Amino acid sequence: MKYQSQLVAKPYFIAAIGLFLGQILFGLIMGLQYVVGDFLFPEIPFNVARMVHTNLLIVWLLFGFMGAAYYLIPEEAERELHSPKLAMAMFWIFLAAGVATILGYLLVPYATLAEWTGNDLLATMGREFLEQPLPTKVGIVVVALAMLYNLSMTVLRGRKTAINLVMLVGLWGLAIFFLFSFYNPNNLVKDKYFWWWVVHLWVEGVWELIMGAMLAFVLIKVTGVDREVIEKWLYVIIAMALITGLIGTGHHYYWIGAPEYWQWWGSVFSALEPIPFFMMTVFAFSMVNRRRREHPNKAAVLWALGTGVMAFLGAGVWGFLHTLAPVNYFTHGSQITAAHGHLAFYGAYVMVVITMISYTMPLMRGRAANSPLAQTVEMWSFWLMTVSMMFITLFLTAAGILQIWLQRISDQPMSFMAAQDQVALFYWMREYAGLVFLSGLLLYISSFFIKGKAATAD
């Protein structure tokens, strides 16, 4: 750590991990409700648990991205952050808004929450992932703009590198596309069409820029490979991400009332979307193979390699699995979608944030790397979480195939609930795998509290 102001990243990362734990606990509640339908009803109905689960994911990943930006941008720009005080103020505002929103979901009926928060003035609530009340949405915009001002000023007056420019472009894109969350036309087709301009253009667009910048930053640090090489890779990867991903939006437009030519545009371009993710895998491994130093933080290197592989599997392979229109006709809105969502978010965004945390936290705590024991525990948590998420994905995929067969393909199609009963076994196995994931996460958190002499490069 070269600049004192990089320390503002620390509370962001701590909040991210805390909310991550909350996300997983609510995931387990939902997983159980899939098989024990009345579990916690009416205290926490499934829809409430799901809002908490998905919104916590979004909020903690945003905390992770912001923390990463506050850490890497000063270091890349070679100057202190423009205003550490503003960054800390935004931290508390974002945390308060996030916690208040989650408590609102849990304690107040959603319709009442909508009434209290001005949803009748400007109706934006009740759409998947964009369930936040209006004040929260405005808060997200304010926090994002204050952060962008802070970071842009830092970069403008400092060194401009590919990494900090790409990070900045990604974060600006994140803020700009979020503005579509305020557009909610009465026409359901238009509503859905532009809803994807937030959701798809985030996760299959600008977030990939943020991910690429974070991964490139850590790889430079832990491998010592020449910046020119790494930044060239970064540009090629994100170029492919946007070239395929922008028109790839079309894979969401097959069955929502949009013209049918989207079946061609969406299929062709989204079939290419695995390419940037595959390049990320190759990128991570070839940089580590060509390393010019042995970094003492082996756990961070493991996370960096892991995110390369798992992002390709989750976003690339599991995305391709159901992206072609003739396949998607049957898989759309089934457990296949859920399987892909879990592995893609974990492999790409969860793991890249943890990569960044794993690399920076020891530095912010005054050492190059954690003790060997702490690293061993962290690497165990890597394997527990990664393998169990792989199994969650496989069980959901099995459930999805069976569900599609029973409900949509067989000669005597079953009703939705009848088909759900038939696949319950896979839901149980998914829940057990989820418990393993939780144990991995608890182990991960415990690794921060393991003391001992810092590891050195051997």
Add this chain to the structure above:
Amino acid sequence: MSSAFTKSAARNIFYGGAVFFFLLLIALTFDTMGQLPKRDNRENLSESVIRGKHIWETRNCIGCHTLMGEGAYFAPELVNVYTRRGPDFIKAWIQGQPTGAPGRRQMPNFNLTEEQLDDMVNFFKYTSEINTANWPPNIEG
């Protein structure tokens, strides 16, 4: 990657590619908006349907159900529920929740008025008439 392919070449591909394909997305979007009137059933977007959509949103129905395949996968697809179940069943079902059957998935009761129930039915009638390229594959959704 070979040294003949420079970082600035890569950067130009990124900026050029991003701008080109974003403009292409905007062009296709304009074309789509032009074609939607033939497909999106907007002529039946009555005041009641609009109120129904608002009820759909403020009760967070998407938190359990899918609508045109989007949403949560915990409860049945509803884009075609009007054709699958009919208006009377839909109203009775919403009013009859929760079933309280032990171990079964439960839907909250939203205490909707008779008018609101009609708005929901009208909303589902409107969604069932949107041209979704023959999706879902069968009546079960």
